[in-house]
Amino acid sequence: MITAGIDIGSITAKAAIVDDGKILGTKVIFTGYNAEAAGKNVYEEVLKENALDKASVKKIVSTGYGRNSVKFADKSFTEIMCHAAGAYHLDKKVRSIIDIGGQDSKAIILDGDGKVKNFVMNDKCAAGTGRFLEVMARALEVDLDEFGEISLKSKKPSKISSLCTVFAESEVISLISKGEKRQDIIAGIHESIAARVASMAARLGLTEPLMITGGVARNIGVVSALEKKLGMKIEVSPYAQVNGALGAAFLAATL
């Protein structure tokens, strides 16, 4: 049975199509200001790219902050449920998930059947989120996609002590004017996110194997800083950014 998952995040909208557990295709576009239109567009595009028509898709589940604006979905689940379903499907052994998205970060614990046992969410500020990285990339005039690779060159990461995105940005600007190397500043930024996420996850008590999902998982610098902070190996999902949409598509098959 072919099913679809639509994940409307704060920055990007994702769609995934699966057929009895097999991934047929995924798509990522920017959400923009109209979540409803983004859901429709990303769904149409993923169908087109995979030469499918709407009639062949039997069930659709929506997730993410815009889940309720996807009117054509059969049901919606929170992104926590969907990330759990997605990660569990990719690797049945996974017991913990860290999901760093555009506007929040979450840590999720799974039981042996892939069900969510417990979770925590950072929902107060942008520190420890993708948005934090975007602000820093702008201040440093570096393409966000290069952040991870650049930071790996650093031998001496800068110290970013402020937890607030706005203050951290001014801290970064003063580091720039002090002439600190770009790679060190970027590595420092990654360590600051890792510290923030790790302290949140510690309240939950993570167990291995641990998988990271969400758009920020694409940044190798954040992942390695987190591994150091947590003292754990982190499995990076090959479908990190679309993991929520994939999970939604898998959950759609159970409806």
Next chain:
Amino acid sequence: MKELTELKKVVSHPYAYIRKYKKQTGKKIVGYCCSYAPEEIIWAAGALPVRLFGTNQNIHLADTHLQSYCCSLVRGILEEALDKTLDFIDGVIFPHTCDSFQRLSDIWRLNITGQFHIDVVLPVKLDTPSAKKYLADVLEKFRKDLGRALGKDITDAQLARSVKTYNKIRALVGKLYELRCANPQIISGADFHAVIKAAMIMDRDQYLKILTQIIKQLQKAKPRKNRADAKRLVLSGSVCTHPDMYGIIEKAGGVIVWDDLCTGYRYFEGQMNEKIAPLKAITARYLKRVICPAKHMELRGRGENLIRLVKQSKAQGVVFLLLKFCDPHAFDYPYLKEMLEAEKIPFMLLDMEAELPSAGQLQTRFETFIQIL
């Protein structure tokens, strides 16, 4: 239901109601902030006890007196005192509970003029023989202090009448809890919240009349069956002043069937003995009722009470609503958590300020918690 509409009007514009009430009746208005304020004595004195909830926006005047690590409740109440929103108040009562409220009392006394101000220095331990004697003396002193401030003697007959009124209100609210626990669909969470909150604002005789009508009608009403699959939850914490909270939880697929809140069942719980001297009866209830974490009575009393509430109400989970920077509640949380874990009762913690986290994130947390139950 027109009675419900009336209560909702009072709750959404409490200060308008109180100003009008004061003008019409000439009664004195006495503000208080905590369910340990002996309001039976205030009502007996012919004054209206009004619970203060504070504002949740634009707190800036209070910030010149209180650090930002004081809870938003205390800061919000001080803000309304300083910006003269509460200028209709004739006097204010501060029972000794947490540190932040003690400091609020001091700041109030030094900065808000033209009102009387009474500290009620309650014991912290409530389960010792000396505490019993001491509390009786404190309440007797409060009766005299309040009488002096209002320029009248508070007689035993007045106290006895007040005890009766409060007993009736509390018994009826208890009935409402039971009705809703048995049939959560019988009254929406938002309406339920309005009935509870109005009890701390309105003329108590008028409230009792309306409440009696509401209960009568609810007992006759046939519940709608549309939320039969909703997950049953108990709310635990200090105050829940967000009328939206019940609605948000209902939208996420849950329903609040009981609570352990200062602005909830802790306030209504327990009857007073009408056969003994009224002040003795009032004292006995404050010694017996379920404590808040700023008081002490048996090491694990609060946890045992919470588990009992969950079992009695057949709840499937607990939602802790804790105000950020509320030390007494934060201090109790780890042991409550351990006790719930031992009983395999699922729970979630919402650490909040006066203003709720953004609606989307709140929805996600409640929905996930309810979906995994």
